[in-house]
Amino acid sequence: MDTEQQNQQYESDARPVLEGPDIARVLTRIAHEIVERAKGADDVVLLGIPTRGVFLAQRLAAKLQEITERAIPVGSLDITMYRDDLRMHPPRALARTDIPGDGIDGRLVVLVDDVLFSGRTIRAALDALNDIGRPRAVQLAVLVDRGHRELPIRADYVGKNLPTSLRETVKVQLAEEDGRDTVLLGAKRTSPGGE
Amino acid sequence: MGKILIRGAKVLGGEPQDVLVDGEVIEAVGTGLSAEGAEVVEADGKVLLPGLVDLHTHLREPGREDSETVLTGTRAAASGGFTAVFAMANTFPVADTAGVVEQVYRLGREHGYCDVQPIGAVTVGLEGRQLAELGAMHESAAGVTVFSDDGKCVDDAVIMRRALEYVKAFGGVVAQHAQEPRLTEGAQMNEGVVSAELGLGGWPAVAEESIIARDVLLAEHVGSRVHICHLSTAGSVEIVRWAKSRGIDVTAEVTPHHLLLTDELVRTYNPVYKVNPPLRTERDVLALREALADGTIDIVATDHAPHPHEDKDCEWAAAAMGMVGLETALSVVQQTMVETGLLDWAGVADRMSARPAAIGGATGHGRPVSAGEPANLTLVDTAYRGAVDPAGFASRSRNTPYEGRELPGRVTHTWLRGKATLVDGKLA
Amino acid sequence: MQRHLISAADLTRDDAVLILDTAEEMARVADRPIKKLPTLRGRTVVNLFFEDSTRTRISFEAAEKRLSADVINFTAKGSSVSKGESLKDTAQTLEAMGVDAVVIRHGASGAPYRLATSGWIDAAVINAGDGTHQHPTQALLDAFTMRRRLVGRDAGLGQDLAGKRITLVGDILHSRVARSNVDLLHTLGAEVTLVAPPTLVPVGVESWPCEVAYDLDGTLSKSDAVMLLRVQRERMNAAFFPTEREYSRRYGLDGDRMAKMPEHAIVMHPGPMVRGMEITAEVADSDRCTAVEQVANGVSIRMAVLYLLLGGNEPAVTHTRTEEK
Numbered sequence: 023m024d025t026e027q028q029n030q031q032y033e034s035d036a037r038p039v040l041e042g043p044d045i046a047r048v049l050t051r052i053a054h055e056i057v058e059r060a061k062g063a064d065d066v067v068l069l070g071i072p073t074r075g076v077f078l079a080q081r082l083a084a085k086l087q088e089i090t091e092r093a094i095p096v097g098s099l100d101i102t103m104y105r106d107d108l109r110m111h112p113p114r115a116l117a118r119t120d121i122p123g124d125g126i127d128g129r130l131v132v133l134v135d136d137v138l139f140s141g142r143t144i145r146a147a148l149d150a151l152n153d154i155g156r157p158r159a160v161q162l163a164v165l166v167d168r169g170h171r172e173l174p175i176r177a178d179y180v181g182k183n184l185p186t187s188l189r190e191t192v193k194v195q196l197a198e199e200d201g202r203d204t205v206l207l208g209a210k211r212t213s214p215g216g217e
Numbered sequence: 218m219g220k221i222l223i224r225g226a227k228v229l230g231g232e233p234q235d236v237l238v239d240g241e242v243i244e245a246v247g248t249g250l251s252a253e254g255a256e257v258v259e260a261d262g263k264v265l266l267p268g269l270v271d272l273h274t275h276l277r278e279p280g281r282e283d284s285e286t287v288l289t290g291t292r293a294a295a296s297g298g299f300t301a302v303f304a305m306a307n308t309f310p311v312a313d314t315a316g317v318v319e320q321v322y323r324l325g326r327e328h329g330y331c332d333v334q335p336i337g338a339v340t341v342g343l344e345g346r347q348l349a350e351l352g353a354m355h356e357s358a359a360g361v362t363v364f365s366d367d368g369k370c371v372d373d374a375v376i377m378r379r380a381l382e383y384v385k386a387f388g389g390v391v392a393q394h395a396q397e398p399r400l401t402e403g404a405q406m407n408e409g410v411v412s413a414e415l416g417l418g419g420w421p422a423v424a425e426e427s428i429i430a431r432d433v434l435l436a437e438h439v440g441s442r443v444h445i446c447h448l449s450t451a452g453s454v455e456i457v458r459w460a461k462s463r464g465i466d467v468t469a470e471v472t473p474h475h476l477l478l479t480d481e482l483v484r485t486y487n488p489v490y491k492v493n494p495p496l497r498t499e500r501d502v503l504a505l506r507e508a509l510a511d512g513t514i515d516i517v518a519t520d521h522a523p524h525p526h527e528d529k530d531c532e533w534a535a536a537a538m539g540m541v542g543l544e545t546a547l548s549v550v551q552q553t554m555v556e557t558g559l560l561d562w563a564g565v566a567d568r569m570s571a572r573p574a575a576i577g578g579a580t581g582h583g584r585p586v587s588a589g590e591p592a593n594l595t596l597v598d599t600a601y602r603g604a605v606d607p608a609g610f611a612s613r614s615r616n617t618p619y620e621g622r623e624l625p626g627r628v629t630h631t632w633l634r635g636k637a638t639l640v641d642g643k644l645a
Numbered sequence: 646m647q648r649h650l651i652s653a654a655d656l657t658r659d660d661a662v663l664i665l666d667t668a669e670e671m672a673r674v675a676d677r678p679i680k681k682l683p684t685l686r687g688r689t690v691v692n693l694f695f696e697d698s699t700r701t702r703i704s705f706e707a708a709e710k711r712l713s714a715d716v717i718n719f720t721a722k723g724s725s726v727s728k729g730e731s732l733k734d735t736a737q738t739l740e741a742m743g744v745d746a747v748v749i750r751h752g753a754s755g756a757p758y759r760l761a762t763s764g765w766i767d768a769a770v771i772n773a774g775d776g777t778h779q780h781p782t783q784a785l786l787d788a789f790t791m792r793r794r795l796v797g798r799d800a801g802l803g804q805d806l807a808g809k810r811i812t813l814v815g816d817i818l819h820s821r822v823a824r825s826n827v828d829l830l831h832t833l834g835a836e837v838t839l840v841a842p843p844t845l846v847p848v849g850v851e852s853w854p855c856e857v858a859y860d861l862d863g864t865l866s867k868s869d870a871v872m873l874l875r876v877q878r879e880r881m882n883a884a885f886f887p888t889e890r891e892y893s894r895r896y897g898l899d900g901d902r903m904a905k906m907p908e909h910a911i912v913m914h915p916g917p918m919v920r921g922m923e924i925t926a927e928v929a930d931s932d933r934c935t936a937v938e939q940v941a942n943g944v945s946i947r948m949a950v951l952y953l954l955l956g957g958n959e960p961a962v963t964h965t966r967t968e969e970k
Contacts, residue, residue: 413849416778486755
């Protein structure tokens, strides 16, 4: 079965738990929460985790800019080479790490990802950050928290808490990559989806 | 020694006949010969040839007994259907004195698997400077008539001229290893498309051809005869053809591997394909087959060159040059010459027995299979097909380029003057 | 990719682009305060150098260390190799110590291929230059440098070198750099021209996917990059060319010749440069010359190769050429 067929089948089996307007709404809410908790977001740097975390970070940055009327530094942080499961798969292609010009030293870094699951991606992201600089603090924003943490990690900003079973998959689709905005909950197939 | 009746053998590939051997001699050839008092060998359609003669064998003794000895080498020869081999002079010490050639000759006689006719060095120590005592070697018990510095080229034109002249006194022949040394410094393989890609030092065809051209002209000039070892290029064939048409007394040999293998194999960097002269191109291979068929090239000679495993189990540049060949020669010739229709079995008998015996003066070898002739015979199961397994070799070395390759034909019996040296594929 | 990197000719276009793209990300690590990634923690790489090449060894070593591999350096000089130990024995000794990859530099063409295909060892083999055969990481770093300069650092991602006109000048005959570059640049869609005196062009070059010219001046205006190859002075003694002066007059790159190149065109040199022979100081020190950049890019490329060969449970991407044995 090729990927396209797989996707079609997946989509027909999966049901949407967030649609386009929902996603826009929760991002707006998260932006307000960041401004509130970061007291104006003066020193916030948003770092998205590729692939979809980057688009979410860019959308959040735009909303923050609307609220604060200031440009918010936004970048990307690829965690591939910090993963703890490298030896379980063939090497993955690397994605872009793009740290905004002023760096992250002394700033409040908000990591942005689409789904929070085991927490291993965020563990890798914290390691990667450590090699890049020393932020004042690090926070985490995710679109969906589906539970089943394997590490002591929690999100500071959550778009939607989604109780799931391990037999289910959560798939985030964003217009920039997938042509539409949606979050799908489906049954697990041969390979694990989710995070 | 009793009588042997070889029943139903295709003599030189002809109609099945019986061949009766009495003692060292063929008593009769015909149909329905009486088996009375004779041990019967059912040939059952196998091809009977005169015992094969190899004008170019490296037996390595004395000096490199870790690669081969006269005993293991002659056992390999018997396995391959040979009844006489000419042992090259590049031993340690070099066979450049009567003492060394007599030693090799006597070892051959004692072991009794195959007649060993030593080749004497042309120059002292193969160094190309001073003529060895060619006359003394000829007059020794070994009766040397073929002289060669094989492994090295007699590149000095004056030394070559003198050697060609000198051996006329006793009917000797100089066998030249044609390799211009300056053109082949650092050479690792045939110079061409493959060497350009692999970055291995190129061995140009002209390094061989220029020496052959010079030597046939020298032979003509001094009225001597010259033999060219292991021709490997289409250009060499053209030069020998020209020389023969001009009446120059030149003979030439080709190895089985140059009739089959090409330099494409070097892409594996496996030194089992490293040999001197190097494997050439498809075009050369086809020209060599054609020349062997039309008689431009007179004979097949194996250039059997045993090397210990460690000398081949290494990087290409560090490896020794050479391949073993005695035990696969006839199969390769069957595949490349007989099964291609270029040569019949009578032709094979000529190129692998009669002609080499005549060039080297091997008395009693290369004779017709007929009554009154010495019973030097080889029986070949030409229908056999099988992959080459070096583990079964009688040679002490295993450096064959044919491991795992399917080749046709198998020698089942060899008789040296009526005495079986190989019976049903097993050494006697 | 295959398990090993022996020849640039073994790389498909997609393999090569993946390596270049990966190297682009690796290059960013060099700009960080901590120039290190944990990716190859627990992997052991041996740099097995049978030929002196401090530059290449240091480049590999830097790449290995930035990826946190454990590094063993083995140079043949003064070791058991100089006492006659064979390549096979040396390699097996190293593997017995638990080596995951062997980076090998050897004077004999084909030595890395033998090491990888003879069943002597199981480790991955990376060719760091063998005789006059191949030097694939050099070709990759050259292609990386060209892509950055001629296509663009970001614009180049995912791209090859289609249509770029590359001229290689110098000792083609003895050059593993030339062989690797011809193979790789052709795979990446570039048009390659070799320029050298006929004595320094191998017999058999007609089968290579490139043009051959004997006149440098005629090719300069049609080159997006001119790569100069080192010409060793001792070649003069083997009659490859009459004198150093005549060589540099006919094939050396000086300011006047550089002026004939298009404005965007770059001058490359794999180093070490012989100033006054194949290149004048004026050209070598100009900002069109990428020699220093190539050295920096070498570390990124070698990190990319090491990551893609050793960073997972098997090499990245499927291979196209089946291995012998």
